[in-house]
Amino acid sequence: METIKIKKSGPLHGSIRVSGAKNAILPILAATLLTEDECIIHEIPQLEDVFVMYELLENFGAKIEKIDENSVKIQTKKIVSCTAPYDLITKMRASFLVMGSLLSRTKNAMISMPGGCAIGSRPIDLHLKGFSSLNVNIKSNNGFIEASTEELKGNTIYLDFPSVGATENIMMAACLADGITILENSAEEPEIVDLANFINSMGGKIEGAGTGTIIITGVKKLHATEYTVIPDRIEAGTYMIAALVTGGKLSIENLNVNHVQSVIAKLKEVGADITEKGNSITVTSKGQLKACDIKTLPYPGFPTDMQAQFMTLLSMSEGVSIINETIFENRFMHVNELRRLGAKIKIEANSAIIDGPITLSGAHVKATDLRAGASLILAGLVSEGETIISDVYHIKRGYSNIVEKLKKVGANIGYFNI
Ligand code: EPZ
Numbered sequence: 001m002e003t004i005k006i007k008k009s010g011p012l013h014g015s016i017r018v019s020g021a022k023n024a025i026l027p028i029l030a031a032t033l034l035t036e037d038e039c040i041i042h043e044i045p046q047l048e049d050v051f052v053m054y055e056l057l058e059n060f061g062a063k064i065e066k067i068d069e070n071s072v073k074i075q076t077k078k079i080v081s082c083t084a085p086y087d088l089i090t091k092m093r094a095s096f097l098v099m100g101s102l103l104s105r106t107k108n109a110m111i112s113m114p115g116g117c118a119i120g121s122r123p124i125d126l127h128l129k130g131f132s133s134l135n136v137n138i139k140s141n142n143g144f145i146e147a148s149t150e151e152l153k154g155n156t157i158y159l160d161f162p163s164v165g166a167t168e169n170i171m172m173a174a175c176l177a178d179g180i181t182i183l184e185n186s187a188e189e190p191e192i193v194d195l196a197n198f199i200n201s202m203g204g205k206i207e208g209a210g211t212g213t214i215i216i217t218g219v220k221k222l223h224a225t226e227y228t229v230i231p232d233r234i235e236a237g238t239y240m241i242a243a244l245v246t247g248g249k250l251s252i253e254n255l256n257v258n259h260v261q262s263v264i265a266k267l268k269e270v271g272a273d274i275t276e277k278g279n280s281i282t283v284t285s286k287g288q289l290k291a292c293d294i295k296t297l298p299y300p301g302f303p304t305d306m307q308a309q310f311m312t313l314l315s316m317s318e319g320v321s322i323i324n325e326t327i328f329e330n331r332f333m334h335v336n337e338l339r340r341l342g343a344k345i346k347i348e349a350n351s352a353i354i355d356g357p358i359t360l361s362g363a364h365v366k367a368t369d370l371r372a373g374a375s376l377i378l379a380g381l382v383s384e385g386e387t388i389i390s391d392v393y394h395i396k397r398g399y400s401n402i403v404e405k406l407k408k409v410g411a412n413i414g415y416f417n418i
Contacts, residue, residue, distance in 0.1 A: 002416075004389040006388075008382060008383060009410060011246050013250070015409070016239045018232055019400045022045055022050075023305075025041070025229045026050070026097060027168040028198045030101050035222040035223060036075070036076065040067070043071075044229065052091045053094070056088045060079050063076070082102050082109050084111040086143065096165065097165060099131070099145070100171065113143055118368050124145075124166075127169045127170070130157050130159070130166055159185045161185075164189050167183065170183055171209075174216040174218060176219060176220070183213065184213055186213065233303070237309065240283045241378055243284060244272050244284075244289060249284035250282070257279065262302045271288070272286070288318050289318065293324075294307065294314075304327040308371040309375050309378055312379045318357050331369075333369055334369075334371075334376065335347060335352060340364075341361065341362065341365065364387075366389070367395055372394070373389065374395065374398075374399060377389065377406070403415060
């Protein structure tokens with residue numbers, strides 16, 4: 001079985017270039033189905049999730065041609081199937097994002113219901129409510145959602161929760177609809193803005209992305225485009241924490257500094273010294289890190305995808321910190337694994353109370369989900385002795401070349417088969 005083996009590493013020094021954003025490229029790949037023309041996309045991260053999305057698009061008839069390591073040409077001249085099979089959907093929940101595009105392109109979609117995952121039940125009710133508002137008939141049987149419409153019609157939709165996925169799916173279903181769709185209480189994440197910019201680059205008419213009200217004016221057709229995906233703000237935040245927990249100094253390159261302001265604010269609160277310069281950030285610690293409290297919120301609040309990584313940082317910080325996870329109902333799977341390394345964490349309802357600083361000692365631990373795996377890598381860098389992380393496929397889903405990137409700045413890390 002492939003694992004990641006990490007030995008206690010000294011202070012990390014050097015620079016790390018951030019790859020394209022996983023949570024931007026996945027909806028953008030789904031949106032390539034909106035046109036029969038060719039889309040050229042750059043800065044695609046090399047992730048398992050991206051490869052699963054390629055497989056899904058090819059299942060619908062897409063031709064995907066690699067231009068170089070991080071660029072592809074994608075063209076779906078003809079949709080040959082409107083069904084997304086169970087085995088592909090269960091590999092990656094974000095596959096459900098193809099529903100909006102399939103409806104826009106063919107007025108039909110038959111998608112296996114995505115299961116839950118380690119961090120929560122991950123319902124899709126807001127997606128389906130949005131589609132129904134756009135004149136789509138929804139049926140569910142045999143584990144599939146069957147959606148069809150004579151004609152997609154614009155409407156005003158209010159999201160009970162600013163769901164990222166629902167906002168994206170509804171945008172893709174509304175961009176070729178007849179009339180105008182006003183999406184209220186929409187998610188404001190940078191990845192939403194990236195998707196809207198991508199669709200607009202194809203001739204779409206989406207305004208207000210990045211705010212809580214998005215206005216989508218349906219157009220007749222969308223055309224070819226060439227587009228570069230935004231950098232991954234969560235990958236960037238993860239490496240900022242790697243600099244701090246090892247007492248090193250890292251320059252994180254190729255990121256949009258505006259996308260990480262809530263993370264920077266919290267890192268400064270624990271005692272990080274952060275300098276921003278253009279599209280790079282240099283992070284170093286000013287000595288003993290201090291406890292702080294975190295509450296995860298929809299953007300621009302503190303991102304839930306940085307919660308697990310921060311838990312490792314707060315285990316190294318002096319004092320008692322409280323993390324309140326408000327987005328997912330079960331996103332503390334990493335706590336038991338961090339405890340195996342010696343972390344002192346108590347859970348009360350959806351809050352974690354972390355006592356630090358603690359000297360961690362290496363052990364065999366398991367990545368329970370993508371960001372939990374990242375928190376264990378960070379912990380392994382500072383744990384006495386050796387840490388072995390299994391179920392590394394979770395980590396490969398969302399971090400391209402994380403072992404190579406950390407090794408380059410001095411981490412004692414490598415893949416290891418046991
Ligand atoms: C996206 O997931 C991200 N994934 C997640 O990143 C991220 O944690 C999440 O947004 C929140 O920021 C991708 O973009 C591929 P949501 P998504 O719909 O769209 C509830 C990572 O680590 N909800 O905003 O699934 C849901 O249960 C991953 O990179 C409903 O109730 O998140 C959750 O509690 C993990 N009904 C909350 O909303 C719905 O129909 C947020 O979910 C949809 C969601």
